[in-house]
Amino acid sequence: xxxxxxxxxxxxxxxxxxxxxxxxxxxxxxxxxxxxxxxxxxxxxxxxxxxxxxxxxxxxxxxxxxxxxxxxxxxxxxxxxxxxxxxxxxxxxxxxxxxxxxxxxxxxxxxxxxxxxxxxxxxxxxxxxxxxxxxxxxxxxxxxxxxxxxxxxxxxxxxxxxxxxxxxxxxxxxxxxxxxxxxxxxxxxxxxxxxxxxxxxxxxxxxxxxxxxxxxxxxxxxxxxxxxxxxxxxxxxxxxxxxxxxxxxxxxxxxxxxxxxxxxxxxxxxxxxxxxxxxxxxxxxxxxxxxxxxxxxxxxxxxxxxxxxxxxxxxxxxxxxxxxxxxxxxxxxxxxxxxxxxxxxxxxxxxxxxxxxxxxxxxxxxxxxxxxxxxxxxxxxxxxxxxxxxxxxxxxxxxxxxxxxxxxxxxxxxxxxxxxxxxxxxxxxxxxxxxxxx
Amino acid sequence: xxxxxxxxxxxxxxxxxxxxxxxxxxxxxxxxxxxxxxxxxxxxxxxxxxxxxxxxxxxxxxxxxxxxxxxxxxxxxxxxxxxxxxxxxxxxxxxxxxxxxxxxxxxxxxxxxxxxxxxxxxxxxxxxxxxxxxxxxxxxxxxxxxxxxxxxxxxxxxxxxxxxxxxxxxxxxxxxxxxxxxxxxxxxxxxxxxxxxxxxxxxxxxxxxxxxxxxxxxxxxxxxxxxxxxxxxxxxxxxxxxxxxxxxxxxxxxxxxxxxxxxxxxxxxxxxxxxxxxxxxxxxxxxxxxxxxxxxx
Numbered sequence: 001x002x003x004x005x006x007x008x009x010x011x012x013x014x015x016x017x018x019x020x021x022x023x024x025x026x027x028x029x030x031x032x033x034x035x036x037x038x039x040x041x042x043x044x045x046x047x048x049x050x051x052x053x054x055x056x057x058x059x060x061x062x063x064x065x066x067x068x069x070x071x072x073x074x075x076x077x078x079x080x081x082x083x084x085x086x087x088x089x090x091x092x093x094x095x096x097x098x099x100x101x102x103x104x105x106x107x108x109x110x111x112x113x114x115x116x117x118x119x120x121x122x123x124x125x126x127x128x129x130x131x132x133x134x135x136x137x138x139x140x141x142x143x144x145x146x147x148x149x150x151x152x153x154x155x156x157x158x159x160x161x162x163x164x165x166x167x168x169x170x171x172x173x174x175x176x177x178x179x180x181x182x183x184x185x186x187x188x189x190x191x192x193x194x195x196x197x198x199x200x201x202x203x204x205x206x207x208x209x210x211x212x213x214x215x216x217x218x219x220x221x222x223x224x225x226x227x228x229x230x231x232x233x234x235x236x237x238x239x240x241x242x243x244x245x246x247x248x249x250x251x252x253x254x255x256x257x258x259x260x261x262x263x264x265x266x267x268x269x270x271x272x273x274x275x276x277x278x279x280x281x282x283x284x285x286x287x288x289x290x291x292x293x294x295x296x297x298x299x300x301x302x303x304x305x306x307x308x309x310x311x312x313x314x315x316x317x318x319x320x321x322x323x324x325x326x327x328x329x330x331x332x333x334x335x336x337x338x339x340x341x342x343x344x345x346x347x348x349x350x351x352x353x354x355x356x357x358x359x360x361x362x363x364x365x366x367x368x369x370x371x372x373x374x375x376x377x378x379x380x381x382x383x384x385x386x387x388x389x390x391x392x393x394x395x396x397x398x399x400x401x402x403x404x405x406x407x408x409x410x411x412x413x414x415x416x417x418x419x420x421x422x423x424x425x426x427x428x429x430x431x432x433x434x435x436x437x438x
Numbered sequence: 439x440x441x442x443x444x445x446x447x448x449x450x451x452x453x454x455x456x457x458x459x460x461x462x463x464x465x466x467x468x469x470x471x472x473x474x475x476x477x478x479x480x481x482x483x484x485x486x487x488x489x490x491x492x493x494x495x496x497x498x499x500x501x502x503x504x505x506x507x508x509x510x511x512x513x514x515x516x517x518x519x520x521x522x523x524x525x526x527x528x529x530x531x532x533x534x535x536x537x538x539x540x541x542x543x544x545x546x547x548x549x550x551x552x553x554x555x556x557x558x559x560x561x562x563x564x565x566x567x568x569x570x571x572x573x574x575x576x577x578x579x580x581x582x583x584x585x586x587x588x589x590x591x592x593x594x595x596x597x598x599x600x601x602x603x604x605x606x607x608x609x610x611x612x613x614x615x616x617x618x619x620x621x622x623x624x625x626x627x628x629x630x631x632x633x634x635x636x637x638x639x640x641x642x643x644x645x646x647x648x649x650x651x652x653x654x655x656x657x658x659x660x661x662x663x664x665x666x667x668x669x670x671x672x673x674x675x676x677x678x679x680x681x682x683x684x685x686x687x688x689x690x691x692x693x694x695x696x697x698x699x700x701x702x703x704x705x706x707x708x709x710x711x712x713x714x715x716x717x718x719x720x721x722x723x724x725x726x727x728x729x730x731x732x733x734x735x
Contacts, residue, residue: 003538006534006537006538007538010534014523014525014526208523209523212521212522212523212524213517213519213520213521214520214521214522214523216490216517216519216520217515217516217517217520217521217522217535217579217582218535218538219490220488220490220510220513220515220517221510221535221538221539221540222538223507421485421490421491423519431452434452
């Protein structure tokens with residue numbers, strides 16, 4: 001086995017065997033899926049308690065209009081408002097009080113909904129839709145045109161503006177700007193996280209070797225550059241392992257959990273439920289959105305995003321990891337790393353902000369330049385990818401990234417070579433530049 | 439046979455000269471001492487021999503050929519700044535370091551078994567390094583240095599961190615290694631071990647070699663013409679200077695200093711005339727004295 005692969009193997013196995021790594025690898029997908037299911041589940045819970053709405057209808061016109069359903073029951077009473085209000089303590093008797101003072105055709109503002117707490121939106125929507133529909137019919141009836149109601153019914157359309165992108169070959173894809181945004185932001189954020197976490201691991205690994213005083217023993221067997229690269233590659237593999245494990249586990253756990261918890265939380269049946277809901281409850285605005293989500297999900301080019309995610313992750317990581325290694329080699333203990341790692345953290349943090357702005361305008365100049373500059377491109381480009389970036393831009397950005405990480409690695413190697421053998425010396429920036437020329 | 443030659447090696451660091459035209463030759467199968475106060479340039483020289491840093495000028499030759507990084511495989515190096523991965527198990531770590539030196543896993547396992555048995559530390563194999571004491575870790579480190587049976591061994595301060603018992607064990611191992619054919623260079627501050635172990639030394643001070651050669655020759659050349667004489671009765675000062683005299687159990691022990699021009703034999707013959715001489719030994723300066731004297735000069 002060659003020496004560098006020995007180093008990679010050691011760096012990889014010692015980290016992957018760590019309890020914290022195993023715990024995190026399994027815990028994150030469980031938490032992620034758990035959270036997802038909790039959201040879907042909570043959203044799916046129907047409040048099955050029948051809420052009573054007391055109606056004081058001075059006009060007595062709307063007794064038949066306000067029909068009780070499985071959620072709301074309307075009670076018509078004839079009493080002064082103040083008396084009813086004072087009867088209700090803690091919402092026990094009824095949820096709300098609907099007070100109609102006048103004919104709504106003439107006076108649309110004559111209906112008021114009182115309640116102790118803020119009236120929930122669904123109730124408001126339900127009551128107003130019932131009244132609206134009735135008033136509409138009343139108004140149409142006043143025109144005295146036969147079949148007018150049917151004519152209006154026919155002329156009513158529901159426009160759902162679809163967004164369709166077409167590629168060069170004219171193949172159309174249904175897309176969703178929101179979804180693209182979410183996928184882009186998520187992958188950008190994961191790359192950001194991985195660069196910071198694994199970059200710091202490289203740095204701490206180097207500092208540890210230095211403070212443990214083992215580094216000189218090892219570089220009497222291998223070249224400092226081999227040791228540095230071995231560490232960087234080993235840790236990159238740890239990162240990739242973690243990422244792939246997360247993807248696989250998330251898929252497995254959500255499938256298994258979906259099967260166990262049955263239809264009402266399963267993603268597929270959620271889809272069906274959405275369709276059914278659209279037919280039965282027209283006021284439920286969620287359903288078309290969910291349906292749209294599923295069509296849009298099919299429109300995203302996953303393979304391209306996953307492959308480029310890995311490429312950009314590796315490129316960005318290699319660019320920063322070697323610099324982190326250089327910082328680790330220059331200092332004597334972990335507390336000193338802060339001073340030197342700050343200049344490295346700044347572009348990473350800037351990149352995530354640039355990514356957020358780029359998401360709003362993925363073809364704008366900020367997005368373009370930030371996806372070319374190698375220090376920000378791995379993060380910013382991920383946001384732009386779901387919006388179909390021209391191929392030449394991807395190739396150019398990757399070329400710049402590769403050339404830059406070769407450059408930073410070479411530079412870091414020089415600093416590292418000198419730095420790891422320096423003990424008990426406060427290092428200054430000036431000195432770091434001097435080491436470059438040794 | 440010369441194993442290692444260092445010729446006119448110069449190393450300049452930012453702001454100061456670490457090595458100023460240093461040359462030395464190490465004969466094969468001997469123990470060579472590299473002495474010098476802290477910061478004299480010993481470690482830099484050792485790093486240059488190990489190809490860890492490159493000299494600005496000059497060269498290092500092994501068996502008469504310019505040394506290449508590939509030759510480092512034949513060197514076992516125990517640096518002064520030494521340590522092990524704290525979280526790694528002893529056996530695993532020793533295996534890793536041995537493989538980095540180019541041993542196969544099987545060879546390394548066999549050799550490690552032999553040494554762990556010899557030092558009676560088999561029980562440490564599955565312990566983490568952080569559970570070991572400093573001395574214990576040093577022992578493990580010593581084993582990993584010599585495991586691949588290198589022809590040239592370089593120990594930088596090998597005895598620091600060892601108790602007297604373990605120092606003795608390591609000393610014996612070093613002599614044993616030489617008996618098996620290895621050449622050993624070590625740097626130390628412990629002058630006693632230099633007298634015990636080294637055939638040749640170089641004394642480095644302020645980037646230069648200030649004293650070099652065979653230990654016996656050096657001590658002889660630093661002779662102060664002082665002798666310890668044991669006699670039946672007390673001595674009287676004649677052509678020599680009597681520095682001190684004391685009597686113990688009927689034996690007089692005197693320290694005398696002869697004149698530089700006088701030979702040992704003529705001094706002895708003048709002593710014999712005075713009384714019965716029981717012992718006569720030249721008092722050679724210790725390496726410690728020579729070290730201090732040379733460095734301060």
